Each structure stands twice: as structure tokens, then as C-alpha cells.
Amino acid sequence: MDTELLKTLVAIVDHGSFQRAAMQTFRTPSAISMQMKRLEEHIGAELFTKQGREQVLTEKGQQLVGYARQILQLQESALQSIVGPKQNAFINLGCPNDYVSNLLVVIMSAMESLLPSIQFRIRTGTSIELRELMDKGEIDLALVTRTPGSDEGLTLFQDKGVWVAKKDFDWQSLSPLPLALYESGCKFHSSAIDGFQKKGMPYQLYCVTSNLTLIESLLMAEKAISAIASISVNDALEIIESDLLPNLPSVEIAFTRSASAPDWLTVEWVESVIENVIESTGM
Template sequence: MIRNLDLDLIRSFAAVADLGSISAAARKVGRSQSAVSLQMDRLAEAVGFSLLERRGRAVSPTPRGAAFLEDARRLLDLNDRILTQHVHGAFAQPLRLGFVQDVGEQVLQRILYRLSASFPQAPITVRVCTTTHMLDMLRAEELDVAVGFRSESELPASLLLRESMVWIAARQLRLDREAPVPLVLFEHPCSCRTAAIAALNAAGRPFRIAFTSPSLPGLMAAVGAGMGVTVRSPRALRPDLAVVADLDRAALPDMEFLLYTRPGARPPALQKVEEVLQEELRREHPLYAVA
């Protein structure tokens, strides 16, 4: 017997998986919490296996649900691509996007893959730079959408993700409590640089700037070589790096990723672009996603 999957159920399932919450997913898809819960029951019945499991206060896909989710995303993208090209008309206007380096290579790769599939005729331009530079480009209408850190700005913005900042160093590095903390930091201006210096000053720990770089690969290369300690999000951790417990008294603030858009009229495709950015960035660490 031929069965057809309900795309509305799949879209709600993807939202739950991305946000880690039935209530947050309900707000995103414009339904009540009870309606989304019923949708998840109907989808599980349709596929014949459990899709979600509760872990504390969060909801996450089961192992089979996670495997199903990858194909479900492709199905949703194909649906959206067909609508874009054949129903709403092909979109061929340039898409100009900006990202801070901390978004990460894998996340950026997934974003660009999905956008290229949804808008095959649209030239895509990407700038990877500082939040300050991206905000200037948005004001000058040289970018349409940007993902950056929280910054004082009059531009339209929404909170995408909140993560903890952590002290990171090479596993073999041992700090001398009597010596200044060697810092490996981005050049000014940088929110992590500001947070690191403020935290050490508040804790009364002396420090010195051991290395600066304008690029994240250069920064992490210096950290991996044992030149000092940096401050980034947990997604910057690698097998050769570790969180520095010796600096636990130097408390750090949370790191917030915001979605900034340029003022004025926006191309119709940007709603789809913003959905992809939200889904992929929150997918990386759903437990930290904004409810």
C-alpha cells in the first residue's frame, strides 16, 4: 500500500528537533502546543517508530528519529524549492549574507547547501567578517542578512542562539598561578576579547596578550600550539583542546548570536533564508536555543 507523508507533520517535527521544545516549535509553526504534540503522535504512527524522547526539560530525536530527520529536511527543502521555482516564480536576485567566523565551517556548509538548492538561479555572496563590519555593510545595503554577536545597533535584529563562553587552551598547557595569564585573542573590537579582559580584571588575575589574530584559524592554531588561553563558545573545542578549570573564578558572560537584517524593503526570498539560518544555527546546540 502506498502511503504519503504529511509535510505539515514533518515541518513541525523539524522545528521540535531544532528548538528542543514542543512549546517553542508550536510558536514557530503557528500552532498550539497540544496541536504540535498531536502532530508528533500522528507522525510517529505514520512511520511506525518513536521519533522523540525527553531528556530532562528538553526534547530531542531518538536515534531513529535523528536518521529520519536528515531525509525529512531534504524532503522539506525539495518542497520549498518546487514552490519557489514553479509556483511563486524563480528567484534570481542576489542573496548577500554575512557571518562571524564562530558560526563554524560545518554549519556554514549546511546553510549554503540548502540555499543553493532552494535558489539555484540566485547568485549568493558571503562575507565572513566581524560583527561591526557586517553592521556597517547592512546600513550601506551591501548585505541583506547577517549572523553576528550582540552589538548596540538600530538595525532590525532577533536572538538566534545563546551559548556559554568558555576558557579554552591546549590540553598540555599548565598555567602558573603566580604568572600573568597568557591570552590569545582576536584584534579589537571583539566581544570575546572584551569579556576575557573584564573577567580577569574582576577576578584580580594579571594577564598579558600573548598572541592576536584577525582570523579564527590563526587564533585556534596559536591556542593548539600552547601559546595561551582564549575565550570562545564550546563549539570551538577540538580533541587537542580543553576547557581551562584554573580560570573558573573568572566568570564569563553568555555569547549571543543575533540575526541582523538591513532596513527597508526586503526581497521575498529572505523569509526562507532567515528560516534556514535559524534552523541550522540552532541545530548545532538545540539545548541552548532560544525558547
């Protein structure tokens, strides 16, 4: 089988759509569709079926994706074995703002342990923004939040949303309750607003931002409470356990690799980074 066709198949699955796979591989969506038609003709089975407006994998498609990953990883391993480790590697790395303080340096250190001469260009933003930068070819590897059970990328760990405030802040005396939340694309934002509306509890969107430092500053000034990932909680804040507040969802943190990433940035290498991060943090 043509490994380029297998790469496209995996890109569709990892990035969620023909459209994003097209951007990742610098092709048109029609070219991606034609590639998948060629692959279907080659194996004699349908790989995708229409479900509403989306194309989803058939049972045969799911089976082939598993083999495709093994074939591509074996190809990557063979190249690494022959060529050897990359020297003076450069990586465009994306990280959500809320993971910069407590996670990014750990990830960079894990990468340095594998490639001591590695150099970084870091881009930060929301997971949505980082995916857009990846689609433009401006990021090689990004850490993103995803819905649990998603096929996107390689799982680093599972986290949960928590309510936080400055220690000893009497937030329960405030009505409406002031909130400092991430942008509306954040799952914690939508869950918080929906939860308050269902509870009928008065709230005020005091500030909406993608900047964790600003949220922390507002919390320390006792201007609001917030909903953030548990890994982002610093020592000056406390997690609020209260039935008055809406439940927040769990999220998975994953590395998603651009289809246009440099050859040395293999899935196997990313898995080694994940192993190092888990070992150093005890996640």
C-alpha cells in the same frame, strides 16, 4: 497605514537607532524622524520618547511594532504566493570569522535546500564590521552576535563564551598568563580583561586579532589560551573549567536583514532558514 512607514519603524527597532535605519534605507536621519512624525500623527500617539541621548519606544510604540511585523510579513507572504519562489537568487551574506568553520556551511546548505539555484558572495569580519557593511548596502543578510534580549534581527540560538587551550597544555604554570583574544569590540575580550583585573591575576595580551584560524594556531603552539564561543571549539582544543579564570558572558546569534535586501529575501524566508539550521544541527 503606509507600509513604507511601518518598514522604517521596524528598521529603527531592528537596527537600534534612527542613524542606522537611515543608512539602511538610504535616507537622512531627519527624513527618518519626519517619517516617524507622520506615523505618530496618523495613529494619534507618540511612538518614541527620549531616554538620555537615545530614542526608545513608548508602550504604544512597542504595541505597534508587533502589528507592523505581522502586516509586513503578510505582505511578503502575499508577494511570494503570487510571484512564486525566486530563481537564480544571489545573496550577499555576512558571517563573523569565528562561525565560518562550524556554522557557515550549515547555513549555506539550509539556504540551498530552500533555493537550490542560490549563489553566494560571502563577507567575513567581526559583528561590528558586518553591521557597517550592511549599513553601506554591501550585505543583504548577516549573522551577528548580540546581547541577550536585544530586539536586533531574528534569533538563531544562544551561545556562551568558554576558555580554551590545547589539550594537556599546562597554562596554570605561566605567569603572566598569555591570552590570544578577539578584538576589543568582542564581549569576550572586555569580560576577560575586566575579570582578570578584578581578580588581580597577572595576564599578558599576547595577541589580539579577528582571525579565529590564527587564534587556533597560537593555541596549538601552546603560546596562549583564549576565550571563544563554545560553537567555535574544535576537537584539538579543550574547554577549561577553572575558578582561576573570569566568567564569560552568554551571547545570542542572530540574523539581521538589511532594509535594502532584495524583495525575495523576506523575513519569512529567513525564518525558514533558521528552522532548517536548527533541524539539521539539533541546536
